[in-house]
């Protein structure tokens with residue numbers, strides 16, 4: 001203290017800091033001593049690769065999708081809204097009210113709060129009731145619950161081609177054989193779905209009927225009945241991932257398939273993370289009959305239940321005027337963004353502009369010209385501070401060509417022109 005003219009508090013802070021680094025050893029009641037030097041060698045962690053064996057396919061794609069970008073990067077790769085579209089203050093108020101309620105911190109039922117389950121069941125619009133629904137911490141957890149609860153390792157899971165890469169990854173993680181069925185802008189091909197059920201004996205089909213990620217397609221009215229029939233004929237379940245409800249830009253969204261399900265073949269999944277904010281990790285999955293009970297059990301095994309305050313905040317927000325305001329503001333904001341992205345494509349990459357403009361959702365699916373490598377373009381775009389996502393990981397088997405997925409949810413419209421200009425530059429350079 002005398003030498004450095006500092007207070008005892010400063011000296012104590014300094015000693016604590018060097019003690020944490022192992023330089024000084026504090027012996028209570030005796031004093032602080034210079035620690036004995038140990039011969040340090042860098043840890044050899046290479047044995048872990050042998051112990052853990054082969055990695056799991058699909059893990060890398062999901063980590064890449066969720067990677068955080070540098071602040072200067074224009075994110076055309078995010079499946080979530082950027083902060084400007086998130087109702088942060090209304091959510092914050094709902095969370096503060098929830099956190100003050102002592103009951104929010106108590107142990108709740110594994111299947112979740114009744115009123116929240118009821119909200120999700122009513123959104124499905126069919127025969128599902130609150131008692132059929134199980135609250136999960138996001139859509140990804142709900143998918144894991146469904147694949148583990150309704151199938152056993154070695155079973156086949158049919159998925160659309162292309163489809164959400166996280167569903168392919170979590171299906172494989174559950175030990176399932178993931179088999180693709182071609183889909184186009186009108187959704188999955190019912191004729192090929194029927195033959196896939198027949199040739200594989202599958203009992204599970206994962207499907208996004210509304211504004212599918214990554215291609216934005218909507219299952220057409222003509223195909224809806226045929227798809228439900230193919231599922232019923234196979235004695236199978238269709239897991240309807242309705243993540244994009246509320247993100248329709250043009251016209252009215254068709255009702256969920258679950259609303260037309262007579263005999264309990266449709267398992268309904270709805271997450272709030274896309275529509276509200278990625279941090280509102282609340283979703284629900286539901287099915288009638290024994291399947292609903294299996295989902296509840298699988299959910300409990302995974303991580304018991306979703307945090308009470310988060311569930312309370314979710315239902316508080318969903319039943320407040322802020323929810324309606326949020327929904328109505330979204331439609332026009334998304335239209336501005338989608339149109340700005342298409343205008344930018346028209347200006348800088350007219351040959352890549354898709355013929356069909358998606359009627360909602362968050363994504364635009366581009367087909368690259370022959371001879372262009374999607375991975376190279378992605379790297380070249382990243383070097384120009386634009387994040388886009390390559391097409392390969394969205395296919396459970398060989399892709400039919402080179403693609404890119406662009407998203408208009410994660411960045412403001414005024415950046416799109418510059419982003420697509422740089423993307424055109426990246427394409428020219430690769």
Ligand SMILES: Cc1ncc(COP(=O)(O)O)c(C=O)c1O
Nearest residue numbers: 079138139140164213243271273
């Ligand atoms: C189609 C689809 N389903 C489910 C999820 C999982 O989302 P979350 O766990 O945030 O609800 C995603 C995320 O990208 C998705 O795109």
